[in-house]
Amino acid sequence: MAEAPQTTIGSGTVQGTSANGIDRFLGIPYAAPPFGALRYARPVPPAAWDGVRDASQFGATAPQMPYGGGLEKYLPSVQIDGDDILTVNVWRPAERSGPLPVVVWVHGGALTRGTPALDGYDGEPFARHGIVYVSIAYRLGQEGFAVIDGAPANLGVLDQEAALRWVRREIAAFGGDPARVTVMGQSAGANTLTALLALPQAKELFDQAILQSGPMSGQPVKKAGRMSRAIAKRLGIGATREAFAAAEPATLVAAQTAISAGGSPLGGGPTVAIVIEGEAAPVDPLAALRAGAGRDIPVLIGATTEEYRLWFIPSGATEKITKTQLTLARLAARVPRTVIAAHRRRRPDAKPGEILGEVVTDMLLRAPITRFADSRVGTAAPTWVYEFRWPSPVDGLGAAHAMELGFVFDRVDAPDSIALGGADAPQALADAMHGAWVRFIVGGDPGWEQWSPRQPVEVFDADGGHIEYAPRADELAGLPDR
Structure with a gap:
């Protein structure tokens, strides 16, 4: 068996695994667990650690339920317990020379489901081509996209911004070139990356973008807030940060799942969506892009x-x-x-x-x-x-x-x-x-x-x-x- 690879980043030393010529470092925190006092707060840096942190397992999955309504046959789910849900995973060639190009994968799942731990998202095929592959986890559902009084909008997008700043700052320690970062997302992952592409600071986060089958717009506050308001009504609580933070994540997930049963991203019922509000999406992303935002960033896009x-x-x-x-x-x-x-x-x-x-x-x-x-x-x-x-x-x-x-x-x-x-x-x-x-x-x-x-x-x-x-x-x- 190959010797376990180690590398040191700003928060401490991590030890991954190596097999078939590929090193893997999994479950590395880019932000602190967003629970307790940090629930419904912007992401903050993780605590540093002493010694060597085990990076052989994926981090915990964001609160969610498996797919239902027949979709479970086609779309798998993975459940990993724990609070450390804001993590990144890195694949790299075990043998390399010079800084390598980087791709950062953002999974889909209608902003309510998904995880980088799915088998289909394994980064080995990209690493075999001399690419440092990174996948990120972010807050989903009401933890990441609630539209409630007192909480920042689009926390899941702010998580992704924090993860991309981590990549710029730390990826050199894994052999990646921080000046050659491509982001790649599908479905909801492409939707959130579209929001980031439309921001004035997009070039600070990445150099190229691949957008696969992702809606390019957000929703006005009233429409985007229908799901959170429906959950609040169902649970008999206020649509506020205080009330939602007092509810167990699993309770919010169950209510959200019940309300959205039978719906789809193509339907007209309450959905979880990017809201046009706050620092992550101050204007509609597509409108901003068509007006000139992001035109200095190459894009590969399709459906x-x-x-x-x-x-x-x-x-x-x-x-x-x-x-x-x-x-x-x-x-x-x-x-x-x-x-x-x-x-x-x-x-x-x-x-x-x-x-x-x-x-x-x-x-x-x-x-x-x-x-x-x-x-x-x-x-x-x-x-x-x-x-x-x-x-x-x-x-x-x-x-x-x-x-x-x-x-x-x-x-x-x-x-x-x-x-x-x-x-x-x-x-x-x-x-x-x-x-x-x-x-x-x-x-x-x-x-x-x-x-x-x-x-x-x-x-x-x-x-x-x-x-x-x-x-x-x-x-x-x-x-x-x-």
Whole structure:
């Protein structure tokens, strides 16, 4: 067995593990546990320690419940008890020379679930390419995104800012180059990174960004606060820091789960969301980005072809939604008939539920991504856009939300990936996607044509990638610009 690696950072010495040519340092605190007097407070530095701290195990998971409603079949959960939930994990090549590029992974989970301890997020494939891989944990649900009187807004985003400042400060001790930091997030992780990208201090935190299938906007206080107000009403408490801090985290999680049962990121009920308020999101992130924020930071961004199917398939919505419901939803969202017609031309046999899912996906993800990329044409930093189109054979999921993860991480044989994509997912696609992400992290260019007025999109399918120009122009053109 390889000798256990050690390194010393500002708070003390950590000892990790080494296997297969890769060193791992897990569960390193970047901030103090956010409980007791620190509950609903901004992250503060961790206490220093004497001696050598064991860094062989992941830190505790943020309070949460496993997925339900059929999603548990596709999205795994990990429960690790404890209060030390604000931690980072580092993978590096055991043999290295010179400072290496760094990538920081921010997991998704609708801001209510997830952990870097999931098997599918193992950083070994990136470390094998000479990259220092870091994953971070942050506060979720009502601990991280409550909208209550007396508490800072978007604490989970402030946690991520603290973790990224830790990376800038400490990653050299692990062989990483603090001047070559790429952030990478998916779903809620991309949503929070979008908020950070929109801040004036974004360049202090990272140098490049990869945003996968993440909403780019926040919600106004009244809308974003619906979940916290509903929890307060259910528990018979005030929607205040004092009242929420007096409740057990598990109590808040249970109430949140009950209120959100049957909902989804595509639905209209109370959700946990980034609120447009406070220092983490003082204005809507997408509006700030389209107005010029973050234009000095290269971005790789995209989505999957059938994002909606991860929520519609387990709930049966693709079969239940009628033509009348599709029409009513279209009218409520002020979507013109021409948009529906464009979708039907591409998929003439699609069910009303599938058409609705496509339109909602366009409004939540594809249209904002396109408008964001358009706003950056001719600016200092380039933008690259992709679409993941490979259809999973599992339960009709197709190219659903999160389907690209096993390919990006080059771990299509991991249990997490098999649950979504089956046991025979194409390795050639993993080679193409993982290779492109590595090229971007290491050299600043994923290997395809950057965004321009021609709107080139790299489409990833079974045999790899190919460019299509403005592949959804007719479907996106008529959508209201929110």
